[in-house]
Amino acid sequence: MQDANGSRFALVLGRQDWGQCRLDAAAWPGQPLLDTLWSDEAESEAAPLAFDAAQASIGLAQRVSRFVPAKGDVAPSTAQRLGAAADANGNIYAIVDGGSRITVRNAGTGRVSTFWPVSTPAPTPEPGAFAPAEPAEPPSPQHFAGLAVTRAHYLVVGVKPVSTPRSGFLVFDLLAGGPPLPLSWPLPWVMSPLDMAARPCGGLAVLDRIGHRVWLLNRRLGMEAVFPVSPLAAHTPPDFQASDGASGADGAGGAPHTPSATPHQPWFTLQTTALGGGHPVAIEVLPDGGVLVLDEAGADGFALVSLYVGGVLQAQASASDVLRVTPVQDRPGLSLRGFDFAFHADGPGSIQRKPPRLVLVSTEGNQAYVFELLWDAAQPHTLQLAAQAGYLPLKRYGGLQLVSRGLAQVEGDTGLLYASEANWLPLVAQRRPRHVPEAALLTVPFDGGDPGCVWHRVMLDACIPAGCRVQVASRWSDDAALLPDLPFTDEPTPLLRPNGSELPWLIEGPGATTDAARGHGTWELLLQGARGRWLQLRLTLQGNELSTPRITTLRAWRPRFSYLQHYLPASYREDAASADFLERFLANFEGQFTALEDRIATARALFDVRSAPADTLDWLAGWLGLVLDPALDEARRRQLIRHAMPLYQYRGTPQALRLAVQLALSPCVPDADFALPARSQEAPRGVRLVEGYLTRSLPPALLGETVVTPDDAPRVVTPGARWTLNEGAEGLHRRWRDWRIARGLAKGADTATRFSPLPPADVPAGTLAAWTAFCQITLGAVPTLASDLDTAWRRWVATGQDAGLGLPLPARWPQSNAAQQSAWRKFIAQLDPLLLRQLRRWQAAVARRHVRIGLYQRDTASTWPAFDVLPPPTELPSNPAALADWALFETRVAPIAARAHRFSVLLPISGPDTDADTVARQVDHARRVVALAKPAHTAFDVKPYWALLRIGQVRLGLDTLLGLGSREPDIAPALVLGSGHVGSARLGAKPAVPNDRILLEC
Structure with missing residues (x-):
């Protein structure tokens, strides 16, 4: 890139460029940073400079502060x-008192109480009642070891054998309550649980101290084979055999072939290698099902982590990498022996996808260490524990296991809790960094292209906090071979530019944003006397150990555009000393003017969404007629502008509506989703649109809801077959008569009862409710048009404008009375618009069936002269054609029209992780977006995902959710009074025995 004056710059940006630089230190003479920072063959002493991938910057390396006991x-x-673990509500369970008692820390009150066993006083027998002659013997004491909470909300506690060889588990249902379910370990196997970890499938992995093995249990707490084999495989003969009875690949004779069975066992044995592995202390399960086993110490004296996949040892890694991030003076005597470990949970603020991280507690118990777990499944035996810099002290740590409380919420938080005496404290990295105080690096030689090139300026996109500084020195030559032998010349201290980067219309990143208070921005210095084809810079980074300078980008500009040469007379250049001063003095103004000229020359960048600055996006969107929502972040604004044309082309369609809502709410929308047309429901997750005509409704009676006499007793309603046109009008009359008799509304001799499209008067009581329920079950819909039109006609007759037609609604056309004909047409014209639209829908449906009015008159023996004056029947027609017109309209056309042009927008909001205010805010935002993007004639509502399954309305196959069923954590969160939603959470059930154990508050 060149500026308006033709100057160009040499660029150092990113890990690869900074890695080509060299350290100016005797420890690494002439070695690039790539060889010292990221090479597997790096020196044991850590490099003083580190590259931060999150900020894409280089700075002083951080060291681990060691807590010396x-x-x-x-x-x-x-x-x-x-053993210790937390449930979905945050209640913490722990085994204490040497394994004789289980305590629980209530998440709501913070109180610690005994969870099990619960001592209950013996009931006092009533006088005269039978009682045992001898007092019952107290139950034998149990010794607990190992504790975990499964995904299905079961608390599983291991029971070690004490007086008997039998071991097993106590299983507590944390949702329903009740006494624990004891599960005995089957003989002749003996198991002594040391640690347990929940598996992603809902089961458990149990570390056995006696057998030196790991048992795997499925979500039903049944043993799961590590090496599964079909029972038929061991007894099925091979498909091909030799004709002479011989078997084998070479055709040699011998006994018939019997395949050997693969070992079928519910455990895998822990392996011991040259690295160690003979003293396991803890276990964890990876999200993909792999099992991690922590050994207190390997062969090198440091903690050892072993990875098992499918019961096979894949790789082992030592925690000795902690020496790499430990200061040299703290390394003597450091031997990190493992006491416990757990997963580090990244919170919602994480900006990049990081490898799994482990938090390891040393046997000293004074601090924890964080390691990145690096493992490539395609390359076995490559497990590595990469130590991370950070200070995580433990205050009065007693020895209970680390407990995960969910995702981290703040920077430095691990998402873990540790027991500090009687309290549970969050394990958070303390803001006490310890950086290297000073380090210097040498850039690669920059080529100016011309001998005697005058190097202009150096720009640093950097963050230089208070108390830190960056010192720049330079050396130059026309011969690259002479450059290493030349001394460096100190340059002026860089100054922070008040207007940001010198690059025109630069989309500023984290390292280029101007923030003078924190030292963020572009730092500038003017090179004083650098003249030569080759230029090399030395950057000296100085800090106060608490903070460090961070440099993202370096730009070295050349050649200098001389105002003295181009715009001033030659007399100003006669004296060399004054000319040199004037050259450098005018270069300050040139730097300001060139920045303005560059912005003018590159104004075309404003019309490209990729290069337009953030503050010009609203202006750019105005060219397309877009009004950007202030709630959209910069990335989504650019994406919306870039894909505005396909959204305009498909505006109002389900695909475009879904994309608009997803763009407003989702943190990431792939560009591939804008390739329209596409199926609106192709994605299994994300925003869902449910159009009304796709749903089906069930009547309340089919759901067990009473329609006549409400009571609390459960009802079982067995629906019969629906009425069909083959039964005719008499069949519907007979069904209605039987329905009334079954409910005591008519007697068997009441044969005059006939079904009417108009709802009957509620005499006797319950007749109207029975008629409604009958229509729902027998017809599948409740007729409404005739009733609404009859009500409107009665009001019209009361005004005296019916010209003598009278009540009820006319069933035939008044052929000889022009006044009555005119009155009927006036009545239709003055109808309420909604009722008139329903009437026109009925008339249009009849017209589509009969095409011409003459054919309609012939088929139905009717006298109506035109379809536009035809009313619906108020009595059930006996004519087959007229009966079919009425039935098809009320059971097909009207229900479909009632759901037409209506849709629901379902948002992917999960109940347990989202509070009520967030849900309301997202729903309101989505409602505003849909109101702008939907077709004008449609109606909609916005609901969260838990409204997918509604009682009486479901799209089977599209909305059916599978998983753990009603115990799925994301489907069944705990209901919190005042903030939960009915239907999106679960109320805890009462235990069968009220005094068996304490129920916890949510």
Whole structure:
């Protein structure tokens, strides 16, 4: 890139460019940073400079602060490492008192109480009642070890054998309550649980201290084979055999072939290798089902992590990498032995996809260490624990296991809790960084292209906080071979540009945003005397150990455009000293003027959404007639402008509506989704549009809802076959008569009862409700048009403008009375618009069936002269053609029209992770977006995802949710009074035995 004056710049940007630079230190003479920072063969002493991938910047390396235990410091007790876990509500369960008791810390009150066993006083027998002659023996004491909460909301506690060889589990249902379910371990196997971890399938992985193995249980807590084999495989003969009875690949004779069965066992044995693996202390399960086992120490004295996939040892990694991020003076005596470990949970603020991270607690119990778990499934035996810089002290840690409380909420939070005496504290990295105080790097030589090139300026997109500085020195030559032997010349201290970057219309990133208070922005210095084809810079980064300068980009401009040469007379250049000063003095103005000229020359960048600055996006959208929602972030604004044309072409369609809402709410919308047309419901997740005509409604009676006499008793309603046109009008009359007799509304001799399209008067009581229920079940719909039109006609007759037609609605056309004909047409013309539209729909449906009025008159023996004056029948027609017209309209046309042009927008909002205010805000935002993008004649509503399954209305196959069923954590969160939603959460059930154990508040 060149500016308006033809100057260009040499660029250092990104990990690869900074990696080509060299450290100006005796420890690494002449070695590029790539060889010292990222090479597997790097020196044991950590480099003083580090590259931050999140900010794409280079700065002073951070070291791990070591908490040196004082004299008399007590290490955490392994006797307390018996098990701890948290449920979905945040209640923490722990095994204490040497394994004899389970406590719980209530998430609502913070109180710690005994969860199990619960002592209940013996009931006092009533006088005269039978009672045991001898008091019952107290139950034998149980020793607990190992505890976990499964995805299905079961608390599973391991029971170690004490007086008997039988071990097993106690299973507590945390949703329904009740006493625990004891599960005994089947003999002759013996199992002594040391640690347990929940599996993503809903089951458990159990670390067995006796058998030195790991047992796998499925979500029903049944044993799961590690090496599954079909029972038929061991007994099925091979498909091909030799004709002479021989078997084998070579055709040699011998006994018939018997395939050997694969071992079918519900465990895998832990392996011991040259790295170690003989002292397991903890276990974790990866999201893909892999099992991690922590050994206290490997062969090198550091904690060892082993990875098992499918019961097979894939790789092992030592925690010795912690030496790489530990200061040299703190390394003597450091031996990181593992006490416990857990997963580090990245919160919603994480800006990039990071590898899984483990938090490892040392046996000293004073601090924890964070490691990135690096493993490539395509390359076995490549497991690596990459130590991360950070200070995570533990205050008075006693030895209970780390507990995960969910995603991290703030920067530095691990999402874990640890037990500090009687309290549970969050494990958070303390803001006490320890950076290298100073380091210097040498850039690669920059080529100016011409001998005697005058190098102009150096620009640094950087963050230089208070107390830190960056010092620049330069050396130059026309011969690259002479450059390493030349001394460096110090340049002026860089200054922060008040107007940001010198590049025109630059889309500023994290390292280029001007923030003078924090030192963010573009820092500039004017090179004083650099003249030569080759230029090399030395950057010295200085900090106060608490903070560090961070440099994102370096730009070295050349050649300098000389105002002295181009715009001033030659007399100003006669004296060399004054000319040199004037040259540098005018270069300051040139830097300001050139920035303005560049913006003018590159104004075309404003019309490209990729290069337009953020503050010009509203102006650019105005060219397309777009009004950007202020709630949209910059990335989604650019995406909306870039794909405005396909959205305009498909505006009002389900695909465009779904995209508009998804663009407003989703943090990431792939560009491939804008390739329209596409199926609106192709994605299994995301925003869903449910059009009304796709749904089906069930009558309340089919759902067990009473329609006559409400009571609390459950009802079982068995629906019969619906009425069909083959039964005729008499069949419908007979069904209605039987329906009334079954409900005590008529007697068997009441044969005059006939079904009417008009709702009957509610005499006797319950007749109207029975008629409505009968229509719903027998017809599938409740006729409304005749009733509404009859009501309107009665009001018209009361005004005296009916010209003698009278009540009820006319069933035949008054052929000889012109006044009555005119009165009927006036009545239709003055109808309410909604009722008139329903009447026109009826007339249009009849017209489509009979085409011409003459054919209609012939088929129905009717005298109506035109379709536009035809009313619906108020009595059930006996003519087959007229009966079919009425039935098809009321059961097909009217229900479809009632749901036409209506749709629901379902938002992917999950109940457990979203509070009520967030839900309301997202629903309101989506409603505004849909109101702008929908067709004008449609009506809609916006609902969260939990409205997918509605009682009486469902799209089977599209909205059916599978998984753990009613125990799925995302479907059944705990209902919180005042903030929960009925239908989106679950109320806890009462236990069968009220005093069996304590129920926790939510």
